[in-house]
Amino acid sequence: MTADLFPPALRAKLHPSGPVVPHPGPLATAPMPETPDAAIVQFTQACEAVGGRVSRAVTAAEVAAVVLGYLEAPEWRLAEGAAPFVAWEREHLPLPDVTALLQAQGARQLAATAHADQATRDVDYRRLDAAVVGLTGAQAALVDTGSIALVHGEGRARLVSLLPPVHVALVPVACLHATLGSLLVAEPGLLRASANVVVVTGPSRTADIEMTLTRGVHGPRIVHVVFVG
Amino acid sequence: MTQIAPLPFYTRAQQAIADPNLQTALDRATGRMVVARKQAIAAIADGEAARDHARAVRAHTIANLGQYLDQFVEQATAAGVHVHFAADADAATQLVVDIARRHEVRRIVKGKSMVSEEIELNHALEGAGMRVVETDLGEYVIQLDKDVPSHIIAPIIHKTKEQVAETFRRELHATDADVADIAQMTAFARGRLRAEFLAADMGISGVNFGVAESGSLCLVENEGNGRLSTTMPRLHVALMGIERLVPTAADLAVALRVLARSGTGQALTVYTNVITGPRRPGDPDGPSEVHVVLVDNGRSQMLRTELEEILYCIRCGACLNVCPVYQEIGGHAYGSVYQGPVGAVYTPGAFGMGPWADLPQASSLCGACKEACPVRIDIPRMLLALRARAEEGGHTPRWVGRGLRAFRLVATRPRLFRWASTVALRLSRWLGPTGFDRLPGPLAGWTRYRHFPPMARETFTARRRRLDRRQERP
Numbered sequence: 001m002t003a004d005l006f007p008p009a010l011r012a013k014l015h016p017s018g019p020v021v022p023h024p025g026p027l028a029t030a031p032m033p034e035t036p037d038a039a040i041v042q043f044t045q046a047c048e049a050v051g052g053r054v055s056r057a058v059t060a061a062e063v064a065a066v067v068l069g070y071l072e073a074p075e076w077r078l079a080e081g082a083a084p085f086v087a088w089e090r091e092h093l094p095l096p097d098v099t100a101l102l103q104a105q106g107a108r109q110l111a112a113t114a115h116a117d118q119a120t121r122d123v124d125y126r127r128l129d130a131a132v133v134g135l136t137g138a139q140a141a142l143v144d145t146g147s148i149a150l151v152h153g154e155g156r157a158r159l160v161s162l163l164p165p166v167h168v169a170l171v172p173v174a175c176l177h178a179t180l181g182s183l184l185v186a187e188p189g190l191l192r193a194s195a196n197v198v199v200v201t202g203p204s205r206t207a208d209i210e211m212t213l214t215r216g217v218h219g220p221r222i223v224h225v226v227f228v229g
Numbered sequence: 230m231t232q233i234a235p236l237p238f239y240t241r242a243q244q245a246i247a248d249p250n251l252q253t254a255l256d257r258a259t260g261r262m263v264v265a266r267k268q269a270i271a272a273i274a275d276g277e278a279a280r281d282h283a284r285a286v287r288a289h290t291i292a293n294l295g296q297y298l299d300q301f302v303e304q305a306t307a308a309g310v311h312v313h314f315a316a317d318a319d320a321a322t323q324l325v326v327d328i329a330r331r332h333e334v335r336r337i338v339k340g341k342s343m344v345s346e347e348i349e350l351n352h353a354l355e356g357a358g359m360r361v362v363e364t365d366l367g368e369y370v371i372q373l374d375k376d377v378p379s380h381i382i383a384p385i386i387h388k389t390k391e392q393v394a395e396t397f398r399r400e401l402h403a404t405d406a407d408v409a410d411i412a413q414m415t416a417f418a419r420g421r422l423r424a425e426f427l428a429a430d431m432g433i434s435g436v437n438f439g440v441a442e443s444g445s446l447c448l449v450e451n452e453g454n455g456r457l458s459t460t461m462p463r464l465h466v467a468l469m470g471i472e473r474l475v476p477t478a479a480d481l482a483v484a485l486r487v488l489a490r491s492g493t494g495q496a497l498t499v500y501t502n503v504i505t506g507p508r509r510p511g512d513p514d515g516p517s518e519v520h521v522v523l524v525d526n527g528r529s530q531m532l533r534t535e536l537e538e539i540l541y542c543i544r545c546g547a548c549l550n551v552c553p554v555y556q557e558i559g560g561h562a563y564g565s566v567y568q569g570p571v572g573a574v575y576t577p578g579a580f581g582m583g584p585w586a587d588l589p590q591a592s593s594l595c596g597a598c599k600e601a602c603p604v605r606i607d608i609p610r611m612l613l614a615l616r617a618r619a620e621e622g623g624h625t626p627r628w629v630g631r632g633l634r635a636f637r638l639v640a641t642r643p644r645l646f647r648w649a650s651t652v653a654l655r656l657s658r659w660l661g662p663t664g665f666d667r668l669p670g671p672l673a674g675w676t677r678y679r680h681f682p683p684m685a686r687e688t689f690t691a692r693r694r695r696l697d698r699r700q701e702r703p
Contacts, residue, residue, distance in 0.1 A: 005302055005314045010525060013532045014295030021292035023476065024285035027278070027483050046496065114514040118430065118463060125427045125461065145496040154511035158460045162453060180497065181482035191443045191478050192308070195509050196460075199501035204453040206415060207493070208367035208383060209390050210254065211261040214415045217366060218422065219453025219500070 029179040030144055039143050039176045040227055047146030050202030051215050053224040054146075060097040063170060063226055064105065067098070067133055070166045070222070071107055076132045083132035084108040086164065089155030093137050094172045094228040112157040134160040134220070138171040139190075139197075141225065144179045147201040148225055153194045161200065167220040169200075173229045238562065238587040245558040251387050255559050258386045262550040265494030276490065283487045284604040286480045287541035290472075294532070297441040297474045298523070304444025308506030311520040318348035321524045325350060325433070325466055326357050328520055332464050334359055334431040338422075340448065340455035341365040342435030343544060344468040344524050346378060346566045350433070361433075362425045364454035366418055373400040379560030379568065381546040382492050387559045390414070422454070432458035432516065436469035437544070438484055439521075442477045445505040446521060449485065449498040456502050465504070465516040471523050472540040484543060487603035492545035527579030535614045536578040541604045542571055548598035548608060554591050563588060570598035574611045577619075586624035589615035632672075650688040657684040 004011060033039040044054040057063050067085060070076075076083040085107060090096040103109055110131050114124040136156070140149040148169050152158045161167045177183040180199060184190060191197055204219030215221050245251055290297055302312050315321035321344075329337070337359055339345065351361045351372070363372040367384035371377065374396050378384030385393065394408035397417060407417040434455055438447040446467050448455050459465050475481045489495045508515030531537055549555045549569030560568035565576040565585065573592060577585040589612045592598075598608045619625045639649050661683075668676045687695070 005312065005523075006298070007316060010316070010529050011295070013529050014298065016292050016295075017533050018292070021289045023289045024282050026479055027282045029482075050495070050499075112513055114461075116463065116508070116517050121463070122427070129423065129427060142497075147497055147501075152512070152515070153509065155513070157513040158456070159514050162456055162460065179482070180485065180501075181479060184478040184482050188478065191440060191445045191503055191505055195308075195504065195506050195512060195515055197503040197505075198456065199497065199503075201495070201497045201499050201501075203499070205451045205499055206366045207451075208365070208370070208385055209388075209393055209411045209414065211258040211383065211386070212390075212411050214412050217415055217419055217452040217454070218364070218426075218457055 026185065027181060029181040032176070032178040032182070033143065036173050036176065040173070043141055043143045043146055043176065043225075045146070046144060047202065047225060050146060051205070051223075052146060052202045053222065054227070055224070056227045057095070057170075058229070060095040060101050063095055063098045063168075063228075064101040066224065066226060067102055067135060067168055068105060068107060070133050070168070070224075082107055084110050084130055085133040085135060086110050086112045086128060086131040086157075086160050087135035088112070088137055088157065088160060092155045093135070094170045098135065098170070112160050114157070114159065128159055128163050131164040133166045133168060134162070134164040136161050136167070136169050138169045138175065138225075140175045140177050140183050141171045141227070142177055142180055142183060142199070145201055147180065147199050149180075149183060149190075150198045150200065151190065151194045152196040152198070158196055158198070161198070162219055165216065165220055166222045166224070167200075167203075168224045168226060170226050170228050173227050238564065238591060241562040241564060242558045242591070245562040250389055250392060251559050254387050254389045254392075255556060257389070258383065259550050259556050262383070262494070262546075268494060279483060279487050280603050280605060283483050283543075284541065286475060286483060287543070287604050290474055290476060290480075291532075291537060291540050294472065294474070297476055298471060300441040300476075301439050301444055301474055302523075304442065305439075305446075305506075305521060306444070308444045309519070310444060310446075310506055311518070313520065313522045315348075315522055315524050315526070317526050318524075321348045321468065321522055321526065322350050322353035324522050325468075326353055328464070328466055329354065329359060329431055330357065332431065332518075334464065336425070336429045337361045337431045337433060338364050338425055338429040338454075338458045338462065339368070340432070340434040340450065340458040341368055341384075342433065342468050343381060343566060344435055344470055344526075345433060347526060348468075348524065350468070362422070362429075364422050364425065364452075364458055365450070366415060366452060366454075369418055369422065370396055373397075377561065378566070380549055381544050381567065381569075381571075383546065387561065426457045426461050429458075429462045431464045431466065432460075432462040434459050434465065434467050436467050436473055436521070437488070438481055439469055439474045440476075440478055440481050440503075441474050443505055445478075445503050446519075447481055447485070448502045448504070449488065449500065450502070451493070451495075451499040453500060456500055459502065459504060460515055463517050464520075465507075465518070466520045466522065467504075468522050468524060471525050471528055488543050488545050491547040491601070491603035527581070530581075531578045536574065536611055538606050539571065539574045539578060539608075539611060541606050542575070543604060544571075545603055547601040547603065551597040551601040553593060553595060553597065558591075563591065570608045570612075571606075574608055574615065577615055578611075582619060582622055582624050586619045586622070589613075589619065647688070647690060650690070654684050654686075654688060 071082040138148040139151040379387040397403035507519045555569040573588040
């Protein structure tokens with residue numbers, strides 16, 4: 001930078017004055033439960049407390065059954081066949097065969113890409129807006145808050161977990177972390193590695209009108225975390 | 230700051246107290262928020278340690294703000310963000326309007342941003358012929374009603390559900406079924422706003438925290454409108470106060486923890502959205518261009534002064550909910566974008582005494598705000614400092630200073646004080662039980678807002694002496 005972004009008057013005030021105020025260093029966070037099962041129990045409690053759903057699966061067929069259950073729910077039944085879904089690309093799902101299985105069972109998958117130029121983008125958005133289920137992986141699950149961390153990027157669209165009313169996230173059991181703090185300490189490059197990282201804690205909600213909780217505003221009203229393995 | 234208080238604070242406060250709808254809405258809402266916060270704090274074992282830690286991080290950051298701003302600017306620029314600086318509200322709105330014009334923007338969706346309220350951005354953009362839609366449910370209702378928010382995190386805390394239903398019927402032609410209950414109203418607003426998201430070509434947001442080490446913008450929210458506003462349009466412009474930085478990602482985690490628990494009683498907000506630059510090659514979605522406008526607008530006037538501590542504020546709103554004054558008068562009476570105890574310090578501190586000199590008086594100095602603050606900001610101390618400033622700057626009626634000096638003269642001389650108490654006691658008896666409720670002359674203003682009960686039959690010193698003598702006897 002050649003010229004200072006900040007004017008001289010502000011620059012003068014930005015310098016520290018008075019005694020040195022040290023950084024407090026890291027904050028010790030809650031320890032990880034001893035076994036993965038205990039961690040999942042704790043995660044489940046926290047996630048259900050905010051209205052999320054949690055289950056476990058070993059095979060792609062089990063996950064496909066969960067997704068089909070949502071797609072075939074009466075409220076979304078279309079004139080012909082089941083409602084459509086969107087998903088992260090197969091190599092970013094812990095069980096890559098899920099999408100192929102879903103298609104084999106008659107479910108319709110929509111392309112998740114939104115093009116940068118405006119005209120194509122409008123078409124992309126209208127298509128994406130029709131999806132009922134969004135299927136993603138997740139980089140991490142946070143035990144103390146029941147949250148999942150989605151690192152977006154190539155093959156991992158942001159809108160998959162945002163536009164459809166149902167979000168199903170597949171998380172390998174090995175990705176459990178104690179807290180958001182311990183995740184960010186364990187993976188110091190996480191934020192810089194991607195243009196967008198989102199930590200999701202339960203379904204979309206509002207309490208703007210009289211502080212009364214309502215689930216499902218702009219984001220999904222159902223968030224279902226499936227632990228894999 | 231163009232939102233000049235139209236009436237003296239006391240008049241606004243009186244009107245607020247006399248408004249039955251406002252009183253109903255406030256009673257329903259603040260009670261729920263206080264309970265939720267207490268439960269959330271009690272639910273974590275290390276809640277107090279996290280608060281101490283968050284305070285230390287904020288204090289360190291503000292003390293070294295220059296270093297962290299430089300680091301943030303360097304890292305954000307490296308990530309592909311266009312970084313701008315605006316010294317005041319006019320410069321900030323001009324920057325945003327220019328960016329929008331350059332990209333031939335017509336439709337804008339906005340996530341919640343206190344800075345945008347502060348600089349009255351919507352007004353400027355609409356003046357430039359653009360359509361701006363607020364997408365946070367509360368802010369959407371505010372915009373439809375041409376109202377202003379009355380709470381930092383709960384903008385329509387002053388409205389009842391019946392009033393919101395009326396707004397939707399009037400402005401959006403909602404049917405009775407659309408507004409049957411709160412869930413229906415929410416679903417109705419979702420449908421209307423989804424269409425806006427699909428068509429928008431620019432998204433505007435605030436920033437809860439900028440992360441210096443990575444140049445990331447962190448936005449927290451519960452509805453999903455913030456994510457949609459920063460994902461769907463091709464252009465994203467974020468507004469950020471210059472003080473809203475944390476040094477590292479680990480510090481961010483601590484700050485988010487105390488923010489969510491204090492603000493809404495949640496363990497973490499539903500969406501913690503971290504943006505580090507525009508969409509990258511191969512990314513399937515996200516904006517192609519990201520701008521951040523660093524806004525000063527009076528913040529630096531508080532830097533390195535006795536008001537600096539207010540810049541630690543993380544805008545959780547907890548001090549509003551616990552404040553006995555806010556609970557009675559709501560946010561509008563403050564006349565500022567920043568209400569409640571934090572606003573009573575921040576508003577005159579950043580925007581100058583001018584019309585705001587009486588805001589620091591809107592407190593009983595009970596200390597509930599300091600107790601509730603997740604970063605333990607000593608708000609009562611700064612309210613006192615501002616009262617002193619108001620007095621020195623001639624913003625307080627002259628008799629207040631003179632009266633206080635007279636009181637000091639009497640109170641620091643024991644014999645004179647005893648004599649004065651005796652005289653006051655006799656006067657009180659002579660005037661009868663309600664005699665002091667309407668004091669004459671310049672003191673009339675004081676008794677208009679306070680009860681002044683008749684004085685006890687015995688002065689405190691006389692009573693103490695009597696009791697001491699009784700104790701000495703066996």
